[in-house]
Amino acid sequence: TKKITIAIDGHSSTGKSTVAKQLAKKLGYVYVDTGAMYRAVTLYAMRKIMVTDNKLDKEAILRHLAFISVKFKFDEDLGYGVIHLNNENVEKEIRLMEVSNNVSKVAAIPEVREMLVKQQHEIGEDGGVVMDGRDIGTVVFPDAELKLFMTASAEKRAERRYNELKEKGEDVNYEEVLKNVEERDHLDSTRETSPLVKADDAIEIDNSNLSREEQFEKILSLVKEKT
């Protein structure tokens, strides 16, 4: 079977990364979480107070871009690359609610996107990759053999994200999570550069009422059609 490129885009907290990891494992493909890259750049900017809840110092971020290195280091046990910011493993920190609250502002900066998209392109150029994000099927790999667009009701997504954060011991409330999910959808869909839109040839999957297993079987059969 040939190695294809699988692009998974969609709204926040639709389980893109869960299904992408499952797929990569099953197929022996490389998994790339592009959201982690935007989150890592955001974390850098937050540490330097270039972005807060009510400010974004775009010029400062641009001046620092050359000093921001975002890399995946392969983890044997996990079976995929773990995100590193200037050689520091930031996988845990980038999932914090504060980062989620700021990431869409940083991700709207064209130069930030340009830098990360270039890297994503290099990682995936040989195929055999499952990449998840917001613009993979539209911008990063417009020729991907399989494009999925995942969605679900905002309430369902907030509920899943809330449970996930609670399990990790984070002190959050449901309303706050719902607000974040809705705000990110709005910012991601309305930004000027590479907004979140479904590619014409993407297959939409609404998983509001699908179990993880049902969804995985469905997607796996789509992959089989293409390989």
Ligand code: C5P
């Ligand atoms: O996928 P995740 O929810 O971790 O992504 C975090 C944020 O990063 C998104 O809300 C979006 O603002 C940004 N992002 C993006 N383009 C991508 C992946 C993520 O703009 N390809």
